[in-house]
Each structure stands twice: as structure tokens, then as C-alpha cells.
Amino acid sequence: KRRIGVMTSGGDAPGMNGAVRAVVRMALFSNCEAFAIYEGYEGLVQGGDMIKEMNWEDVRGFLAEGGTIIGTARCMSFMEREGRRTAAKNMILKGIDALVICGGDGSLTGADRFRDEWPSLIEELVERKELTSEQVAPFKHLNIVGLVGSIDNDLSMTDATIGCYSSLARICEAIDSVDTTATSHQRAFVVETMGRHCGWLTLMAGVATGSDFIFIPEKPVEDGWEDNMLSIVKKHRQLGKRKTIVIVAEGAIDVHLNKITPTQIKDILSKAGLDTRVTTLGHVQRGGQPAAYDRMLSTLQGVEAVKAVLEATPETPSPVICMIENKIVRRPLLEAVAQTKEVAKAIESKDFEKAMRLRDAE
Ligand code: F6P
Numbered sequence: 378k379r380r381i382g383v384m385t386s387g388g389d390a391p392g393m394n395g396a397v398r399a400v401v402r403m404a405l406f407s408n409c410e411a412f413a414i415y416e417g418y419e420g421l422v423q424g425g426d427m428i429k430e431m432n433w434e435d436v437r438g439f440l441a442e443g444g445t446i447i448g449t450a451r452c453m454s455f456m457e458r459e460g461r462r463t464a465a466k467n468m469i470l471k472g473i474d475a476l477v478i479c480g481g482d483g484s485l486t487g488a489d490r491f492r493d494e495w496p497s498l499i500e501e502l503v504e505r506k507e508l509t510s511e512q513v514a515p516f517k518h519l520n521i522v523g524l525v526g527s528i529d530n531d532l533s534m535t536d537a538t539i540g541c542y543s544s545l546a547r548i549c550e551a552i553d554s555v556d557t558t559a560t561s562h563q564r565a566f567v568v569e570t571m572g573r574h575c576g577w578l579t580l581m582a583g584v585a586t587g588s589d590f591i592f593i594p595e596k597p598v599e600d601g602w603e604d605n606m607l608s609i610v611k612k613h614r615q616l617g618k619r620k621t622i623v624i625v626a627e628g629a630i631d632v633h634l635n636k637i638t639p640t641q642i643k644d645i646l647s648k649a650g651l652d653t654r655v656t657t658l659g660h661v662q663r664g665g666q667p668a669a670y671d672r673m674l675s676t677l678q679g680v681e682a683v684k685a686v687l688e689a690t691p692e693t694p695s696p697v698i699c700m701i702e703n704k705i706v707r708r709p710l711l712e713a714v715a716q717t718k719e720v721a722k723a724i725e726s727k728d729f730e731k732a733m734r735l736r737d738a739e
Contacts, residue, residue, distance in 0.1 A: 379404075381686055382428065382473045384414035384421070385445040386480035386487075389663065390526040390540025392671030393445040396479040398436035399679020405433055407683055412473055416448040417480070418455035418487065424467030440672050443543075443665045445526075449480075458498075461491055465498040466507055468516075475520035475686040477679070479539065482532060482714045485523040489695045489711055495519040520689045522682040523697035523710045524675070528663050531575035533716035533736055534708045535699035539678065542670040544571070544662045545581050551658050552586040552622060559620035565610070565651040567623045567639045569630075571662050574721040578662070579626035589613055589621050592637060594628035594724050595732055606642075607649050621651060632724055677705045 383400040385393045397413060404411035411431045414420040420427035439446060454460035468474070478488045499516065502508045525532045528544035548570055555566050572578045576593025583591040590606045592598070599605075610621050623646070625639050639655045646653040667675070678698040685696050685707055696707035697714075716735055723732035 379409040379475065379687070380412060380471065380473045381409050381475045381477065381683065382412045382414050382468065382471075383477045384417055384479070385447055385449045385526060386417035386478055386484035387449060388481060388527065389444045389449055390528050390538070391443045391543035391663075391665065391667035392539040392675040393449075393479050393526045394436075394439040394442045395667060395672045395675030396524050396526065396539060396679045396682075397445070397447055398439040399676045400477045400682055401431045401436045402433060403680045403683035407687060409683070409687075412471060413447045414476075416450045416452075417484070418452035418460075418464070419450040420448075421464040421467060422452060422454045422460045424463070424470065428467060428471050428473070440676070441666055443667060455487065458494075461494060462498045462501055464491070465495060465519075466502050468519075469499075469502075469508060469513060474516050474518070475522070475689075477522045477524065477682045477686065479524040479526040479675075481525070481527040481529075482717050485525070485697060485710055486714050488521045488523065489714075492519045492521045492695055518691045520686050521695040521710070522685045522689075523695065524678050524682055525697060525699070526675075528578065529572045529575045530577040531573060531717060531720075532697075532699075532713060533720060533738065534697070534713040535701065537670070537674060537700050539671055539675045540663075540667070541577065542674075543665070543668040545578055545585070546668045547662050547665055548578060548582040548658060549585050551656075551661060552582060552588070552624070555656055556586070556620055556622065559622065562652060563619045565621035565623070565643075565646045565653040567625060567642045567646070567653065567655045569625050569627060569639045569655070569657040571658070572626050572628055574628045574632075574724050576626045576628060579624050579629075583624050586622065588624050589618075590623045592623075592625045592629040592633075592642075594626060594632040595729055597727060597729060598633055598637060603645050607645070610646070610649075610651070621646065621653075628724070632727070674700060681705045681707070
């Protein structure tokens with residue numbers, strides 16, 4: 378029987394548990410054995426009890442739970458070759474030759490590198506007499522399949538990452554709450570949102586909450602933006618609006634070189650006569666139960682990941698499971714990650730047109 382491992386890595390995202398559940402159950406359904414690797418790559422390096430066989434009922438209740446029940450960690454030892462060699466040994470001792478990883482671009486790149494190195498790691502294990510040639514013989518190749526778990530929705534080649542719609546819903550709930558107090562006092566609020574290099578959460582939250590003005594990393598601020606913002610805000614007030622909401626994506630603060638911090642925006646609104654407060658949403662945006670969309674996305678992607686494992690040949694490049702125009706599709710993992718990194722670079726160097734072109738490319 379094939380043995381398939383599943384793990385979550387990097388920042389947690391709502392829906393990761395749904396992915397673990399789907400991989401475990403699809404593996405069992407496909408007559409394979411399923412293993413959960415606890416605490417991300419840390420569990421792979423530590424081995425032993427950190428790699429647990431999973432049965433059908435072990436993932437019961439996972440679908441509606443936020444965060445990641447099997448844990449995630451930033452693992453320094455996996456960055457070193459020695460750590461990866463130990464990880465390979467632990468996998469072979471457990472009989473696992475396929476890994477499904479749900480994480481962000483960094484975690485997925487690490488996984489593909491592990492696959493590349495796998496044959497030489499195995500050789501070293503035999504040379505060092507940590508394993509025998511008989512033990513390693515059935516484990517010539519490592520299969521890697523990626524699932525993108527991140528609230529940021531920042532991976533190229535997919536329309537949605539696992540977690541982004543839950544986070545968006547949470548941001549909207551928070552802004553709705555801010556709205557009621559803002560309206561009561563006729564106040565303005567500057568709300569800071571997460572998203573790293575990507576303004577998707579902020580743009581969608583702006584549309585979904587009817588905010589007055591947003592700042593995202595993908596759109597440069599132009600000269601005179603202060604007057605532009607104030608004239609829009611004033612126009613909305615003249616139309617009878619009793620509140621003002623300006624959303625600032627954290628990435629906009631970095632990209633625009635501290636030119637526009639939420640506090641500075643607050644000062645501009647205050648000077649214009651609006652009683653203004655700043656609210657930083659922080660990790661609330663990443664927490665809580667997954668929205669229906671993320672339960673569905675993680676389930677469909679987890680099922681596809683196991684199919685990809687079973688169909689893989691040594692020549693197949695590692696795939697990442699994506700969603701494009703409402704269809705679950707596979708894309709080359711390394712290309713998707715490389716394109717995502719290009720987008721981040723283009724944004725940092727303020728080549729916004731290039732960033733948008735690359736992000737749209739499938
Ligand atoms: O990538 C997810 C994310 O929540 C980003 O939006 C944010 O920039 C970052 O992680 C925060 O990281 P940490 O949880 O390590 O503070």
C-alpha cells in the first residue's frame with residue numbers, strides 16, 4: 378500500500394484542516410495509508426510520534442475548525458542539509474514516499490527542493506550506514522504536491538488560496554463592527570489590514586464594506602492623493618454618510634516607503650476636521666472558523682492532491698493544485714512560486730503594470 382504524508386506549513390490559514398481531512402480520507406478511499414506530519418517540517422525532522430498514521434475518524438470535525446490542528450512551525454533545521462537528510466530517513470522508516478504540503482510559497486519551494494535532493498540524500502544515508510540499500514530501494518523518488526494555504530491570496534496561477542475568503546469575511550465583520558461605532562460618533566477610522574505584498578484582501582474588503590478609500594501595494598499613490606482622498610470623503614459626507622472608513626493594506630505601507638502610515642492618514646483626516654481613530658486588525662484576520670468557500674476549496678484540492686500523487690511519474694514536475702475560473706487544476710509548482718516572487722519584486726520596484734500582468738497570467 379502507498380503511504381502518503383500530509384502536513385501544514387508556514388502561517389496558518391482557515392481551511393488547512395479541511396485540506397488535511399480531504400487528503401487523509403481520499404488516501405484511505407484510494408486504498409493508501411495516510412500519515413499526518415505534526416508541526417510542519419519540524420515533525421519531519423523529529424520523526425517518531427510526530428509522524429502519525431491517520432484513520433478515517435481521526436479527522437472527524439476537522440472541516441469546521443480554524444487554524445491547523447496538526448500544527449505548523451518555522452523549522453530552522455530543515456533549512457540545513459543535515460535536517461533534510463534526517464527528514465528523508467524518518468520518511469523512509471515510516472514507508473512514506475509522497476508528501477502533500479499545504480502552505481505558502483516559501484514552504485512549497487522548500488518541498489520541491491527536498492524532492493530534487495532526495496536521491497542524493499538517500500545515497501548519503503546508505504553511505505553513512507544509517508539505512509541499508511535494501512531499506513532505501515523502494516524509495517527512489519519523492520512525490521511532492523502543493524496546496525496553497527494563505528490568507529493573502531498572493532499565489533500566481535490560482536484565483537484563490539485556501540483561507541483568503543475566510544479572512545475576507547472576518548475583515549468585513551470587523552469593519553461592520555467599526556462602522557456602527559463610527560456612525561454613532563460620525564467618526565472616521567483608518568483600518569490596517571494584512572496581506573503582505575498583496576492588496577487582494579483590502580481591495581475586496583473595500584468593495585464589500587463600501588469603504589471610502591483604500592491603499593494597496595499594487596496602486597501607487599499619486600501626487601495630490603491627500604486632496605483626492607479628502608474630496609472623496611467630503612463628497613460622501615455631503616451625501617449624508619455619517620462615517621468614513623479608509624483601509625490601508627500593510628503592503629502599501631512598506632511599498633510606499635513609510636510615506637503613508639495609518640497614523641499619518643489619521644492626522645490628515647483629523648486636520649480636515651474629522652474625529653479619527655486607527656484600528657489595526659492584526660491576527661484576528663487569520664483566526665476563527667473557515668468560511669464555506671474555504672471548506673469547499675480545501676476539500677476539492679485535497680482530493681485532487683491525492684489523485685496527483687497517484688498519477689505522478691518521476692518525470693512529472695511537482696504540481697500545485699490551483700483554482701482557475703472555478704475549476705480545480707494542476708500547475709507546475711516551481712513556476713507558480715517563481716511567478717509569485719516576480720510579482721513581489723515588481724511591486725517592490727514599483728513596476729505595477731508588470732506585477733498585474735504576471736499576477737493575471739495563468
Ligand atoms: O501570510 C499571512 C500573513 O498573515 C500576512 O498577511 C502577514 O504579513 C504575515 O502572515 C504575518 O506573519 P506572522 O504571523 O509571522 O506575524
